Amino acid sequence: xxxxxxxxxxxxxxxxALLGLITLITLFFRGPPEPTPAGDxxxxxxxxxxxxxxxxxNGRTCGTCHRAENNLIIxxxxxxxxxxxxxxxxxxxxxxxxxxxxDPKLMRKRxxxxxxxxxxEDLAGNFNMxxxxxxxxxxxxxxSNPRVRTGCISDTKCPRTxxxxxxxxxxxxxxxxxxxxxxxxxxxxxxxxxxxxFRLPTExxxxxxxxxxxxxxxxxxxxxxxPLKSPEAIKGQEIFNTTGKCLRCHANAGxxxxxxxxxxxxxxxxxxLPDPTGDFSEVDDGLGSPGDGTFNTPxxxxxxxxxxxxxxxxxxxxxxxxxxxxxxxxNNSPSGQFLRDGADRAIALDGTQVKAVAxxxxxxxxxxxxxxxxNLLGAVAANVLLAGEHPADVVKRAVxxxxxxxxxxxxxxxxxxxxxxxxxxxxxxxxxxxxPSSRIKLAKQALEAINEAKSLILG
Amino acid sequence: xxxxxxxxxxxxxLPASALFAQYTTEEFVPIGASPGVSNIYSIIGKIATVxxxxxxxxxxxxxxxxxxxxxxxxxxxxxxxxKVKGKNEVGSLADLQPGRTVEVKYKGDPATRGTSLTADxxxxxVTS
Numbered sequence: 001x002x003x004x005x006x007x008x009x010x011x012x013x014x015x016x017a018l019l020g021l022i023t024l025i026t027l028f029f030r031g032p033p034e035p036t037p038a039g040d041x042x043x044x045x046x047x048x049x050x051x052x053x054x055x056x057x058n059g060r061t062c063g064t065c066h067r068a069e070n071n072l073i074i075x076x077x078x079x080x081x082x083x084x085x086x087x088x089x090x091x092x093x094x095x096x097x098x099x100x101x102x103d104p105k106l107m108r109k110r111x112x113x114x115x116x117x118x119x120x121e122d123l124a125g126n127f128n129m130x131x132x133x134x135x136x137x138x139x140x141x142x143x144s145n146p147r148v149r150t151g152c153i154s155d156t157k158c159p160r161t162x163x164x165x166x167x168x169x170x171x172x173x174x175x176x177x178x179x180x181x182x183x184x185x186x187x188x189x190x191x192x193x194x195x196x197x198f199r200l201p202t203e204x205x206x207x208x209x210x211x212x213x214x215x216x217x218x219x220x221x222x223x224x225x226x227p228l229k230s231p232e233a234i235k236g237q238e239i240f241n242t243t244g245k246c247l248r249c250h251a252n253a254g255x256x257x258x259x260x261x262x263x264x265x266x267x268x269x270x271x272x273l274p275d276p277t278g279d280f281s282e283v284d285d286g287l288g289s290p291g292d293g294t295f296n297t298p299x300x301x302x303x304x305x306x307x308x309x310x311x312x313x314x315x316x317x318x319x320x321x322x323x324x325x326x327x328x329x330x331n332n333s334p335s336g337q338f339l340r341d342g343a344d345r346a347i348a349l350d351g352t353q354v355k356a357v358a359x360x361x362x363x364x365x366x367x368x369x370x371x372x373x374x375n376l377l378g379a380v381a382a383n384v385l386l387a388g389e390h391p392a393d394v395v396k397r398a399v400x401x402x403x404x405x406x407x408x409x410x411x412x413x414x415x416x417x418x419x420x421x422x423x424x425x426x427x428x429x430x431x432x433x434x435x436p437s438s439r440i441k442l443a444k445q446a447l448e449a450i451n452e453a454k455s456l457i458l459g
Numbered sequence: 460x461x462x463x464x465x466x467x468x469x470x471x472x473l474p475a476s477a478l479f480a481q482y483t484t485e486e487f488v489p490i491g492a493s494p495g496v497s498n499i500y501s502i503i504g505k506i507a508t509v510x511x512x513x514x515x516x517x518x519x520x521x522x523x524x525x526x527x528x529x530x531x532x533x534x535x536x537x538x539x540x541x542k543v544k545g546k547n548e549v550g551s552l553a554d555l556q557p558g559r560t561v562e563v564k565y566k567g568d569p570a571t572r573g574t575s576l577t578a579d580x581x582x583x584x585v586t587s
Contacts, residue, residue: 119483169485171495180484
């Protein structure tokens with residue numbers, strides 16, 4: 001065979017063309033440059049612990065119930081997608097936990113987990129079934145005012161965690177919460193021997209877990225009224241702040257009472273709802289032991305895409321949750337009686353008003369998803385590690401949040417124009433997930449569509 | 460005015476001595492490991508004397524300070540068996556014996572704490 005004569009023009013041109021083709025192919029398939037670290041390394045450490053650390057227990061992590069891909073909650077529909085060997089189902093897998101640890105039937109049917117909040121002396125007889133609350137916006141949703149509360153840890157600190165506001169041992173705050181959670185949910189046997197059935201989180205781990213959880217969701221309250229564009233949502237916001245009396249417990253649609261009281265507990269009569277299913281045979285008496293019937297106030301901004309609702313997942317839809325406040329169960333409850341303000345009933349909304357309030361909650365939830373998407377896709381577009389999370393993973397989470405925003409709007413019949421923009425953003429984000437080399441450009445385009453959607457919901 | 464009345468309603472709804480529920484997982488937290496509490500809102504030391512009749516004891520900590528602890532008849536007493544990898548359990552006044560290591564969570568603030576403490580809960584180390 002003759003050697004290639006590079007002095008020949010055709011050969012030289014061919015070689016240059018070949019090299020150019022190789023370069024183009026390499027550039028096309030090469031991903032973006034490695035992302036630069038950004039954000040708090042403590043939050044990154046906390047994220048790692050939250051989703052991966054089993055604390056030498058039964059295989060569960062915090063993320064077993066607070067699922068990254070499901071708005072940090074579990075519900076029956078999501079649970080049905082899990083394989084039978086998922087650690088969530090450890091009570092069905094581990095013979096040491098098949099009694100008095102979970103109720104698999106209620107877990108699968110209603111997304112409920114078992115809590116022994118009155119102690120562990122009578123596991124068979126003393127327990128309650130509760131839903132998994134989302135853990136967004138805890139920075140602004142846990143603290144309450146010690147000057148107007150009882151049973152505080154000190155004169156200056158009165159945190160409220162968990163569905164009855166008493167979810168943590170020790171200092172009872174978010175930092176201490178993981179200690180109680182590991183003890184209740186991570187144990188290998190119902191003996192709960194520390195150092196044998198699980199290990200307790202170290203102080204450093206508790207600090208990191210707290211930092212991560214505080215980083216989740218909103219870091220500031222909304223300032224109502226918002227300049228919404230949907231007439232129904234505008235009407236709903238007005239009802240929320242006036243005749244609906246929602247703001248009396250949920251100031252700015254958050255978790256706090258107005259006037260500086262912070263997060264509170266109330267007895268709103270959820271336990272008195274009729275139960276045609278027979279699922280709720282155990283009475284949950286709420287805060288304290290014995291309980292006083294009160295439960296903790298959650299934030300409402302995040303509500304529309306984190307159902308089912310209330311401490312026992314007894315209501316499936318946001319419309320149903322709003323309609324609950326029309327019920328006899330609520331109006332006869334201590335809170336309902338207190339809110340009567342001299343009338344026969346505290347709250348009496350007609351069907352259109354209920355729907356309007358729900359539309360308002362749907363709109364602000366969609367906006368909150370958009371806020372989060374600006375963080376997520378902004379990090380992808382800037383090619384940074386978002387508190388240790390790689391853009392390739394962030395993009396996947398962004399698809400979930402876009403889906404949530406689409407769902408809450410579509411289910412409420414709201415803003416089809418914004419839905420269209422969100423669907424376009426979804427397509428771009430899915431493409432960003434599958435085409436790493438174009439991820440940055442596609443994220444930027446998706447952000448444009450998402451913010452166009454925002455401008456159609458909010459003035 | 461309505462806001463203040465609302466707060467009053469909340470206050471009246473809460474029993475004055477509410478035992479916070481999930482703090483029952485405290486039972487399984489070994490002495491010295493209670494997050495945000497151990498050695499801040501609690502003292503740890505060896506039991507010197509016990510008065511079962513009036514529900515009090517004296518505790519000496521590692522720096523030699525002796526505390527008088529009262530109100531033991533109304534609080535949770537937990538047996539910490541973690542050192543022998545045993546199961547922690549609810550205990551009683553009878554388990555508070557001289558020489559045993561104890562952690563006492565007290566009521567009130569560390570800044571104003573003296574050497575007379577009102578117990579909120581007690582953990583006692585048991586090695587059998």
